[in-house]
Amino acid sequence: MNEFAPVLDDEAVAVARVLANDHVADVVEALNRESRETAIELLCAVPFVRLVEIFDQPELESAPELAEALPRDKAGKLLTAMSVDRAADILRELDGPARSELLGALAPPLRMTLLSILGYPEGSAASIMTTEFVSVPSNWTVGRTLDYIRKVERTRETVYAIYITDPETQLLLRATGLRRLITGEPEDSILSVAPDRAPVTVTPLTDRETLAQTISKYDLLALPVVDHGRILGIVTVDDIIDTMVEETTEDVHRFGGMEALDEPYMRMGFLAMIQKRAGWLCALFLSEMLTANAMQSYEGELGKAIVLTLFIPLIMSSGGNSGSQATSLVIRALALREIGLHDWWRVALRELPTGLVLGSILGVVGIFRIALWQYLGLYDYGQHWMLIAATVGAALIGIVTFGSLSGSMLPFALKRIGFDPASASAPFVATLVDVTGLVIYFSVALVILRGTLL
Amino acid sequence: MNEFAPVLDDEAVAVARVLANDHVADVVEALNRESRETAIELLCAVPFVRLVEIFDQPELESAPELAEALPRDKAGKLLTAMSVDRAADILRELDGPARSELLGALAPPLRMTLLSILGYPEGSAASIMTTEFVSVPSNWTVGRTLDYIRKVERTRETVYAIYITDPETQLLLRATGLRRLITGEPEDSILSVAPDRAPVTVTPLTDRETLAQTISKYDLLALPVVDHGRILGIVTVDDIIDTMVEETTEDVHRFGGMEALDEPYMRMGFLAMIQKRAGWLCALFLSEMLTANAMQSYEGELGKAIVLTLFIPLIMSSGGNSGSQATSLVIRALALREIGLHDWWRVALRELPTGLVLGSILGVVGIFRIALWQYLGLYDYGQHWMLIAATVGAALIGIVTFGSLSGSMLPFALKRIGFDPASASAPFVATLVDVTGLVIYFSVALVILRGTLL
Structure with a gap:
């Protein structure tokens, strides 16, 4: 690698050293910190086996751009040697012409496999599966299977899960683990070391959330993706962990009231960042404008009792x-999946009393605060201060109850109309509750203060 | 199991059938739906091997109470046969006397192991590790190691990760995988099938988040917990997936502005639910009371220009x-870990312009809204409507910039003073921004409207 040293700066030399010796995950981390140009230069210098290892890491940022920048024949060899699921990930990110060109450099069987994986929607089981798994016919023995595994080990993403198929129909019959295999007798049938139960499987269209739940529930190392009884590929536990991390990021971003970023915060371009945030912010702003309308319609009351406005933000x-x-x-x-769509009324029946109790607690605190200020002479709410305190207290009960109830129903409603319930963000709920909150407040005020202040 | 049938209702009979034949994960799901009494009755009837399988599932709810309800000697045998990490989980949940009694029923070596695991703080690597792993001295051959694995396979949580220690010092030297082992020659040294690199390890006090990141980064099936160079136990990938799911739940709950529930929503008692929610709600309410103080100090301005109050909720x-x-x-x-504590100023430098642009977008929308209503005659903001629109627009720029900036700094501040940055909930930020928002709004109003409305 020395011949490259002159063109690289000191930091890059350090990276080159890491590239040769460290764990591939650390190599990827170091590469991610480099500029695109330096990264490509470094990648051209590493041995091919190492290159494949590096591109097999889903953590490698801009992998598609880097693959595209490699000499065409090297890129073709790379995609062939890589694990199929990662190759598909890279091709998915490339635009049409670049993708076709790279696909053209591959052997037809691999090309077909990749095209079929690319045909599935992003995030589905089939889109993240690998076709490099171990499957053997059910008439093989334990010994023959072990010999086979020794031969193909290098080319399989995992050999710990072994799938047993019907030798004639190719239908998936059983699944077993390498640990069971090595404890079996070589001359026994492979079926003798498999549990006598149909394996847990998923369909090509199973979503990421269900994949994570299934693998976590059954403590498996891989999930077979099955279509019409035939196994198409497997999703391994490390792919699922990666998608779980991604999924959590999306959920946190969305709950914060914005579109999920698909790149690290610091790598995201300024305009892209604005775009991801402005959309929801504007939508919320436009909905929140209804509060101005609501306030306008109570302008008369506001004029008569300015003291009421003091508690609007609080309430x-x-x-x-x-x-x-x-x-x-x-x-x-x-x-x-602790609850399903049909449980909405059970949740409503829980949230109604919960909201009433929480609202009452806040109501008491609110009344106490007004009384305290009045007694201590910190502020004079006027002769009707007790009525004002009662208005604030009663409004709090109503608003907190309404907030709890509508906040709990919003995810159900979103799910019912086909949206992800996780799109119900905190700002979304707040906006939903604000207008109604104002109406509740002023309605309570009209009832309690009629004849005195209003 | 027939002798139990008469005392069980129809549903329980169906569960009993599931208990005998289905995947243990499904059995656990069925048991979780039963009452405590029925569950205990059913558990007393299943064969011991099945009982152990059931209790080895972390998804089994109220496992500690169920174990406590079993006959004492059966419970002792159960804890002995279970995986060590699950046994520790169960003991951790029991109160002092029950725990001591169960521990007393165990053989001294196991009791010592469990007591040492229980001594570590909850959520740390050592508290969730299992001591049932495969480690062999570095002077063994591949063949001897395989023979050993065949013998101990049943008693180990995983045999896919094999740890190689120094025969004299017991220090951890290398880690390898069963897949490498079966491809090696029996007479070769075990070191010949291990990568020539120190294994990735964690310390006993490594937290759950770091465990998840490490296992996801290095694509491992287990992480060795090492203290002073010696391996104490391992944390397996399925334990980490379970803790990731828990962690996400905690984060979502906290971001929603409450203490994390440690039980499923529907199982949580009413009072416990109130307790988890009332604390934060009251804290936020008390802080939000500052808005009432802020409003009080602008009472004079409010009286002169009620039109200003219309936009308070929106802003x-x-x-x-x-x-x-x-x-x-x-x-x-x-x-x-995309950013660290020291990156706060880089984040601030990003959020400042982002906030300015987002605020300007909302400001323009807000000004447009006021102008539109005025032109269409939907509402009359008075002769100075243009100044009011300018006030709203300018205030929005200030408030959105301040919101973006303080919202982005809050997690840093929390982390700096030793709290989990994820405690920065959406309601927390909103409360933080509200008081300042009012001050910004009225300050802008005083500048723009002085001499006209104010």
Whole structure:
């Protein structure tokens, strides 16, 4: 690699050293910190086996651009030697012409496999599966299977899960583990070391969330993707961990009220960042404008009792906060399948009393605060201060109850109309609750203060 | 199991059938749906091997209570046969006397192992590790190691990761995989099939988040927990997946502005639920009371220009929303180690222009909205409507910028003072921004409207 040293700066020399010796995951981390140009230069210098290892890491950023920048024949060899699921990931990110060109450099069988994986929607089981798994016919013995595994080990993403198929129909019959195999007698049938139970499988269109739940529930190292009884590929546990991390990022971003970023925060371009955030912010702003309309319609009351305006932010935020709590609870319970769509009324029956109790607690605190200020002479709410305190207290009960109830129902409603329930963000709920909160507040005020202040 | 049938209802009979034949994960799911009493009755009836399988599932709810309800000697045998990490989980949940009694029923070596695991803080690597792993001295051959694995396979949580130690010092030297072992020659040294690199390890106190990141980065099936060079136990990938799911639940709940529930939503008692939610709700409410103080100090201005109050909810919520976006971005970037504590100023330098642009977008929309209503005659903001529109627009720029900036800094501040940055919830940020938002709004109003309305 020395011949490249002159064109690289000191830091790059250090990276080159890492490239040769360190764990491939650390190599990838070092490469990610380099500029695109330096990264390509370094990648051209590493031995081919190492290159394949590096591109097999899903953590390698801009892998598609880097692959595209390699000499065409090297890129073709790379895609052939890589694991099939990662090759598909890279091709998926490339635009049409670049993708076709790279696909053209591959042997027809691999090309067909990749094209069929690319045909599935992003995030589905089939789109992240690998076709490099171990499957053997059910008439093989343990010994023959072990010999076969020794031969193909290098080319398989995992050899710990072994799938047993019907020798004639190719249908998936059983699954077993290498640990069971090595404890078996070589001359026994492979079926003798497999549990006598149909394996846990997923369909090509199973989504990421279900994949994570299934693998976590059954403690498996891989999930077979099965179509019409035939195994198309497997999704391994490390792919699922990667998608779980991605999924969590998406959920956190969305719950914060924005489109999920698909790149690290610091790598995201400024305009792209604005775009991801402005859309939701504007949508929320436009909905929140309804509060101005609501306020306008109470202008008469506002003029008569300015003291009422003092508590508007306090009361509205309490509705938003209780709604945000309920939403986060229900989003998570739905995601974990603790509850289903049909449980909406059970949740409503829980949130109604919960909201009433929480609202009463805040109501008491609110009344106490007004009384305290009045007694201590910190502020004079006028002769009707007790009525004002009662208005604030009663409004809080109503608003917190409404917040809890609507916050808990929003994810159900979104799921019902086909959206991801996790799109129910905290700002979304707050906005939903704000207008109603104002209406509740002024309605309560009209009832309690009629004849005195209003 | 027939002798139990008479005391069980129809549903329980169906569960009993599931208990005998289905995948243990499905059995656990069925048991979780039963009452405590029925579950205990059913568990007393299953064969011992099945009982162990069932209790080895972390998904079994109320496992500690169920274990406590079993006959004492059966419970002792169960804890002995179970995987060590699950046994520790169960003991951790029991109160003092019950725990001591169960521990007393165990053989001294196991009791010592469990007590040492229980001594580590909850959530640390050592608290979730199992001591049932495969380690062999470095002077063994591949063949001897394979023979050994065949013998101990049943008693080990995983045999796919094999740890190689120095025969004299017991220090951990290398790690390898069963797949490498079966491709090696029996008479070769075990070191010949291990990568020539120190294994990736964690310390006993490594937290769950780091465990997940490490296993995901290096694509491992297990992580060795090492203290002073000696391996204490391993954390397997399925334990880590389970803790990732738990961690995500906690994060979602906290971001919603409440304490994380440690039980499924529907199983949580009513009072416990109130407790988890009321604390944060009250804390936020008390902080939000500062808005009432802020409003009081602008009472004079409010009296002169009631039209200003119309936009208070709109302006305040925009600050909260932009803050919530920034917080969710930074929480996630910190969790994924994309940024560190020292990057706060780089984030601030990104959020400042981002906030200015986003604020300007909302400002333009807001001005347009006021102008539109005025032109269409939907509402009359008075002769100075243009100045009011300018006030709203300018305030939005200030508030959204302040929201983005403080929302992005809050997780850093929390992390700096030793809290989990994920404690920065959307309601927390909104509350933080609300008071300042009011001050910004009225300050802008005083500058623009002085001499006209104010």
